[in-house]
Amino acid sequence: MSEDVSKPSNFIRTIIDQDIDSGKHDGRVHTRFPPEPNGYLHIGHAKSICLNFGIARDYSGQCNLRFDDTNPSKEDVEYVDSIQEDVRWLGFDWEDRLFYASNYFDKLHGFAVELIKQGKAYVCGLNAEQMREYRGTLTEPGKNSPARDHSVEDNLDLFARMRKGEFEDGAYLLRAKIDMAHPNMNMRDPALYRIRKGAVHHQTGVQWSIYPMYDFTHPISDAMEGITHSLCTLEFEDHRPLYDWVLDQLPELSHPQQIEFSRLSLQYTVMSKRKLTELVAGNFVSGWDDPRMPSITGLRRRGYTPTSIREFCDRIGITKSGNTIEMGVLENCIREDLNANAPRAMAVLNPLKVVIENFPEGDAETLPAANHPQNESMGTRDIVLTREVYIDKNDFLEVAPNKKFKRLVSGGEVRLRNAYVIRCNEMIKDDAGEIIELRCTYDPDTLGKNPEDRKVKGVIHWVSANHSHEVEVRLYDRLFSDPMPEANKEVEDFKDLLNPQSLEILTGCRVENSLANAPAGARFQFEREGYFCVDPVDSTAESLVFNRTVTLRDSWAKIEAQAKQGK
RNA sequence: UGGGGUAUGGCCAAGCGGUUAAGGCACAGGGUUUUGAUCCCUGCAUCCCAGGUUCGAACCCUGGUACCCCAGCCA
Numbered sequence: 040m041s042e043d044v045s046k047p048s049n050f051i052r053t054i055i056d057q058d059i060d061s062g063k064h065d066g067r068v069h070t071r072f073p074p075e076p077n078g079y080l081h082i083g084h085a086k087s088i089c090l091n092f093g094i095a096r097d098y099s100g101q102c103n104l105r106f107d108d109t110n111p112s113k114e115d116v117e118y119v120d121s122i123q124e125d126v127r128w129l130g131f132d133w134e135d136r137l138f139y140a141s142n143y144f145d146k147l148h149g150f151a152v153e154l155i156k157q158g159k160a161y162v163c164g165l166n167a168e169q170m171r172e173y174r175g176t177l178t179e180p181g182k183n184s185p186a187r188d189h190s191v192e193d194n195l196d197l198f199a200r201m202r203k204g205e206f207e208d209g210a211y212l213l214r215a216k217i218d219m220a221h222p223n224m225n226m227r228d229p230a231l232y233r234i235r236k237g238a239v240h241h242q243t244g245v246q247w248s249i250y251p252m253y254d255f256t257h258p259i260s261d262a263m264e265g266i267t268h269s270l271c272t273l274e275f276e277d278h279r280p281l282y283d284w285v286l287d288q289l290p291e292l293s294h295p296q297q298i299e300f301s302r303l304s305l306q307y308t309v310m311s312k313r314k315l316t317e318l319v320a321g322n323f324v325s326g327w328d329d330p331r332m333p334s335i336t337g338l339r340r341r342g343y344t345p346t347s348i349r350e351f352c353d354r355i356g357i358t359k360s361g362n363t364i365e366m367g368v369l370e371n372c373i374r375e376d377l378n379a380n381a382p383r384a385m386a387v388l389n390p391l392k393v394v395i396e397n398f399p400e401g402d403a404e405t406l407p408a409a410n411h412p413q414n415e416s417m418g419t420r421d422i423v424l425t426r427e428v429y430i431d432k433n434d435f436l437e438v439a440p441n442k443k444f445k446r447l448v449s450g451g452e453v454r455l456r457n458a459y460v461i462r463c464n465e466m467i468k469d470d471a472g473e474i475i476e477l478r479c480t481y482d483p484d485t486l487g488k489n490p491e492d493r494k495v496k497g498v499i500h501w502v503s504a505n506h507s508h509e510v511e512v513r514l515y516d517r518l519f520s521d522p523m524p525e526a527n528k529e530v531e532d533f534k535d536l537l538n539p540q541s542l543e544i545l546t547g548c549r550v551e552n553s554l555a556n557a558p559a560g561a562r563f564q565f566e567r568e569g570y571f572c573v574d575p576v577d578s579t580a581e582s583l584v585f586n587r588t589v590t591l592r593d594s595w596a597k598i599e600a601q602a603k604q605g606k
Numbered sequence: 607u608g609g610g611g612u613a614u615g616g617c618c619a620a621g622c623g624g625u626u627a628a629g630g631c632a633c634a635g636g637g638u639u640u641u642g643a644u645c646c647c648u649g650c651a652u653c654c655c656a657g658g659u660u661c662g663a664a665c666c667c668u669g670g671u672a673c674c675c676c677a678g679c680c681a
Contacts, residue, residue, distance in 0.1 A: 047619080047620075047629085047630095048620070048621095049619090049620090053622090073681095074681095075680085075681055077680090077681080107681065109680090109681080110680060110681075112680095113680075113681090166679090167678085167679060170678095170679075171677075171678095174677060175608095175677075176608085176677060177608055177609075177676075177677060178607075178608045178609095179608080180608090181677090208679080209679065211679095212679055214679095221609085222608050222609040222610090223608090223609050223610070223676080224608090224609080224676055224677050225609095225676075225677095226609095227677085230678085230679050232679090233679040234679080235679090250679095252678095252679080252680085252681090253680070253681050254681095257681090273610095273611070273612090273674080273675065274674095274675055274676080274681095275675095275681090276610060276611060276675075276676090277609075277610055277611090277675070277676050278676090279610090280610095299611090301611095301612085301674090306617085312681095354618075354619090354629095354630060354631080355618060355619085355630095356618065356619050356620085356630095358612090358618090358619075359611070359612065360611095360612050360613070360618095360619095360674095361611095361612065361613090361673070361674055362617080362618060362619090363617075363618090364617070364618060364631090365616090365617045365618080365631070365632075367617080367631055367632065368617075368618070368630080368631050368632090370631095371630085371631060371632095374643090374644095378643075378644060379644095383641080385641095412639085412640090412641075412643090412644075413644065413645075443642085445642070446642090454640055455640090456640060456641065457640070458640090460640095485640095487640085488640095489640085495640090496642095497640095497642085498639095498640045498641065498642090499641090500641075564641085564643085566641045566643080567641045567642080567643075568641090569643095591641075591642090591643050591644090592642095592643065592644090593642075593643085594642055594643090595642040596642090597642095598642080
């Protein structure tokens with residue numbers, strides 16, 4: 040219908056518009072998403088993926104997937120596989136343009152030799168500690184390496200021997216010859232190639248004993264692929280002069296434009312790969328796909344849809360300013376998608392037995408229930424009412440706490456969703472005084488209509504005792520108890536900020552029979568509770584496990600909380 | 607007392623010298639409702655500060671202030 044959903048404008052699109060107007064890059068737009076395969080993708084990467092692929096799509100351009108695989112000691116095929124799966128799942132297609140920086144190792148090496156010949160690079164024998172000393176500090180200039188003025192011949196020879204594996208790691212380094220007094224630290228003769236003699240690279244094996252650095256690899260890889268706009272996060276802003284320097288030395292290459300934007304941070308979680316890896320390695324979560332993780336695979340298992348994540352990325356925008364997004368924005372995106380598309384069902388998380396005394400023993404009344412209250416095309420399903428049903432413990436209180444309470448109370452009435460109005464006549468308690476059963480009666484004249492002589496304002500969900508299915512339900516909450524765990528200075532280890540209540544496992548929950556054969560990943564709204572999906576990992580046909588993706592908006596909870604605070 | 611950035615309502619974010627300063631989330635009221643859901647109305651900012659230029663400034667200039675990033679042979 041309303042297709043005027045114009046993509047939000049942002050400063051990068053503004054730049055691209057200008058470039059197209061001025062005929063830069065012949066009006067082409069070509070981007071790339073360049074992950075290093077050293078971890079799983081997270082929602083922050085999704086921001087970059089949506090940006091790069093989204094721009095390519097909107098400008099009739101192309102977007103490449105390129106693995107930035109220049110550091111064999113940290114990378115693994117496990118990650119190259121998961122990254123492709125996640126990008127595809129998000130709904131993007133790189134077609135035949137899957138590349139690796141390692142595809143360019145030969146060319147990169149050739150360019151390095153070219154720089155040496157030009158006198159723009161040299162082999163340096165300083166060790167790591169000396170390098171640090173020679174580099175200077177933020178406020179003091181560095182000093183030249185003793186090797187800085189060695190002859191081209193010597194440099195060529197040494198570089199060739201580095202390549203042949205004649206030296207141990209750290210013995211030599213190929214450095215750019217720029218300016219040791221440059222105010223930008225990145226320009227103080229940065230490393231171009233380092234020795235990694237025994238390393239086994241996931242793509243190239245053992246054929247290389249030297250590996251190029253990011254600052255040398257990235258601009259050249261971009262140029263090789265005809266990238267026009269090289270989008271990256273803010274911390275690379277200081278590297279742009281080096282990006283440009285490298286390409287300026289190699290005029291035969293095209294010169295893409297690097298543009299930086301700010302990375303995503305989300306409240307109550309962490310986004311650094313190092314910290315996420317730490318959570319996985321230390322078993323603080325069950326894995327990269329733990330539904331509490333901000334990883335794409337975790338969000339997927341939690342029940343998030345690709346659509347909801349893309350929508351989220353659109354809503355948060357692209358700027359250069361620091362930002363921390365509230366969880367509510369992400370949650371709202373998935374609620375919106377699932378509200379429109381998830382079929383409804385009834386599930387009782389904390390069962391309380393109800394016996395409907397005037398409902399004949401052994402009888403079973405089949406009732407139709409809409410799968411979606413606003414969308415008839417989603418059809419109906421049958422639910423079964425019997426003498427014994429379960430309602431949620433939270434939907435019954437001996438006495439109403441206030442006039443706003445509209446669930447069941449002793450002596451009161453409430454409607455069973457999709458069925459009749461019942462009245463609670465009696466409570467049965469155990470020795471500890473806990474209510475274990477309710478004795479009720481139902482009003483047969485209230486199916487599909489309200490009683491005429493009185494008002495019944497509450498509606499609660501329920502399931503038949505013997506036409507329901509026992510399942511496990513996992514309730515997830517924010518991973519951290521601090522909205523900004525990475526900024527908290529009061530704690531030495533961010534893991535001390537983990538929310539101990541981030542996972543609550545409920546067993547003995549009951550879902551209506553229509554869910555008995557729900558396939559892995561299937562999503563539902565459990566009415567009055569939230570959106571849930573069948574866990575794709577631990578759920579089996581015999582014992583279903585549901586993950587709570589997100590709760591419904593709950594204005595009652597808000598009222599309760601305010602009442603508590605007011606008292 | 608180095609360099610690079612950023613500052614628009616609680617959180618994001620449009621805006622590019624003339625606008626009643628978009629929109630979303632949140633929040634506060636109200637309406638519909640067999641989900642306290644959804645949906646629908648309504649309300650909610652003079653733009654970090656101080657000067658200046660201009661008939662006119664969130665947008666231009668000057669000077670401040672705050673915060674972020676950089677001293678890996680990581681990316």
